[in-house]
Amino acid sequence: xxxxxxxxxxxxxxxxxxTLISAYIDFAAAGSSDGWAQQYLPDLxxxxxxxxxxxxxxxxxxxVGAEESMTADQVVWSEQGRLHLSYKSCTxxxxxxxxTIGLEMDGTASADNHAIRAGDMVLVTDGxxxxxxxxxxxxxxxxxITVKPYKFANLDAAGIADGSxxxxxxxxxxxxxxxxxxxxxxxxxxxxxxxKPIILKDKYEISGSDASQIxxxxxxxxxxxxxxxxxxxxxxxxxxxxxxxxxxxxxxxVKTTDAFDSAITGxxxxxxxxxxxxxxxxxxGNQSSGITGVNAATDLAEFDAILAEFDKNGAxxxxxxxxxxxxxxxxxxxxxxxxxxxxxxTSYGVFDNEEDMALNLGFSGFRRGxxxxxKSDWKYLNDVATRGxxxxxxxxxxxxxxxxxxxxxxxxxxxxNLKRPFLHVRYRASQTDDRKLKTWTTGSVGATSSxxxxxxVHYLSERxxxxxxxxxFMLLN
Numbered sequence: 001x002x003x004x005x006x007x008x009x010x011x012x013x014x015x016x017x018x019t020l021i022s023a024y025i026d027f028a029a030a031g032s033s034d035g036w037a038q039q040y041l042p043d044l045x046x047x048x049x050x051x052x053x054x055x056x057x058x059x060x061x062x063x064v065g066a067e068e069s070m071t072a073d074q075v076v077w078s079e080q081g082r083l084h085l086s087y088k089s090c091t092x093x094x095x096x097x098x099x100t101i102g103l104e105m106d107g108t109a110s111a112d113n114h115a116i117r118a119g120d121m122v123l124v125t126d127g128x129x130x131x132x133x134x135x136x137x138x139x140x141x142x143x144x145i146t147v148k149p150y151k152f153a154n155l156d157a158a159g160i161a162d163g164s165x166x167x168x169x170x171x172x173x174x175x176x177x178x179x180x181x182x183x184x185x186x187x188x189x190x191x192x193x194x195x196k197p198i199i200l201k202d203k204y205e206i207s208g209s210d211a212s213q214i215x216x217x218x219x220x221x222x223x224x225x226x227x228x229x230x231x232x233x234x235x236x237x238x239x240x241x242x243x244x245x246x247x248x249x250x251x252x253x254v255k256t257t258d259a260f261d262s263a264i265t266g267x268x269x270x271x272x273x274x275x276x277x278x279x280x281x282x283x284x285g286n287q288s289s290g291i292t293g294v295n296a297a298t299d300l301a302e303f304d305a306i307l308a309e310f311d312k313n314g315a316x317x318x319x320x321x322x323x324x325x326x327x328x329x330x331x332x333x334x335x336x337x338x339x340x341x342x343x344x345x346t347s348y349g350v351f352d353n354e355e356d357m358a359l360n361l362g363f364s365g366f367r368r369g370x371x372x373x374x375k376s377d378w379k380y381l382n383d384v385a386t387r388g389x390x391x392x393x394x395x396x397x398x399x400x401x402x403x404x405x406x407x408x409x410x411x412x413x414x415x416x417n418l419k420r421p422f423l424h425v426r427y428r429a430s431q432t433d434d435r436k437l438k439t440w441t442t443g444s445v446g447a448t449s450s451x452x453x454x455x456x457v458h459y460l461s462e463r464x465x466x467x468x469x470x471x472x473f474m475l476l477n
Contacts, residue, residue, distance in 0.1 A: 058246070060380065070428060076192060081190050084169070084170070087101050087167065088102060099147060101145065118135055123167075123168070125160070126167075135147055140183075195466060196255075197274065200463075201460050207453060246437070285475065288475065291306065300334055316403035318403070320402050322399055322402070323398060331363070332363050381397065396477065397476070397477050400473065400476065403472040422473075
């Protein structure tokens with residue numbers, strides 16, 4: 001084997017697409033007769049060094065969710081509303097008992113759609129005083145009600161001054177003998193959500209001549225490919241990267257504010273985006289940055305504040321935490337500090353360390369209050385080629401807390417209640433075409449399907465993520 005014409009410093013690795021002359025090392029110096037023909041041949045290490053370990057980051061969604069097919073252009077699901085009636089940001093006139101209803105407790109705009117009726121008993125509070133009141137007037141289609149305190153002449157006498165930021169909660173009703181029935185009826189409240197799948201594509205290509213070229217480096221990859229044919233390695237890397245993109249797109253994607261035209265020539269339709277995990281939690285879930293005094297659960301007091309947020313919502317008992325390295329270590333330190341011997345470094349966990357025993361300084365799970373948490377490092381947040389390499393420290397995401405188990409929701413496409421994981425992927429599929437992960441080969445190499453002197457391997461998927469009960473999720477940022 002003699003490769004000539006390569007000048008010093010001009011070697012260019014070609015790990016994916018072509019076997020070029022510049023990708024080979026010529027051990028002979030320019031103008032020299034030495035090289036492969038010299039008396040002492042170089043020691044060629046044919047095994048490719050795997051210096052980054054397992055380079056893929058996918059696997060997160062497979063641990064916490066499921067996959068399910070669908071045949072429509074969008075998925076629609078409904079989530080139940082809160083059972084009890086409670087409102088915030090209300091404004092009161094204390095002398096007359098007139099209260100203007102503001103927002104529902106979860107922040108949804110209420111206006112004149114509140115469900116308080118005449119005859120209800122309500123608690124009215126401004127944060128410093130609370131009064132039990134009777135609703136004397138509540139007209140349909142109006143955001144104004146009138147209340148009368150049970151124990152005081154008016155709200156002012158109950159210690160509730162004029163102004164905004166009042167809270168109102170219904171706790172029952174009272175009617176006198178011989179009174180007529182209720183005026184108006186409350187219908188169960190629910191919230192409907194939709195998401196749209198997006199199409200992801202990739203392609204690998206190699207010419208017919210290069211496909212027959214035998215490489216001199218033995219390679220292996222994350223998908224199990226190995227051997228001396230370099231292009232099998234490149235195809236495997238392309239597939240592995242595309243598989244990662246399938247998961248990363250479901251995590252990072254957002255919906256567009258205004259749909260726009262595709263930049264691809266010949267494309268029909270608009271780019272709309274889809275709602276990924278982070279976007280769903282930011283829109284409908286909880287964020288640690290919004291909780292006073294919390295910085296990604298680095299001490300027990302901060303973690304208790306996070307638990308208080310869960311108490312306000314679904315209070316799912318078992319939760320999984322996927323965090324970056326810094327947050328994982330901070331949680332370990334937090335738990336270790338609960339040990340009376342933690343300061344001396346003599347004992348972590350529930351065992352007694354011996355002198356010839358490796359000290360375990362990490363925790364995989366713990367229980368606090370009525371909640372169980374299972375902690376795991378998330379490579380996606382650590383790898384320098386993904387989220388771990390981003391320099392935006394202000395909006396950095398340190399982890400996510402995801403409820404375990406399943407939730408019951410009404411599927412409008414099927415017309416019935418179903419139990420599904422809180423987090424699952426929906427992909428397009430039918431008896432004709434399965435688009436979960438579609439792969440096909442074209443060209444004249446291997447599959448002779450065209451006159452193109454090359455092999456093209458195509459990858460396609462059409463999918464979206466469904467985040468049910470986002471109020472039970474927590475984004476640590």
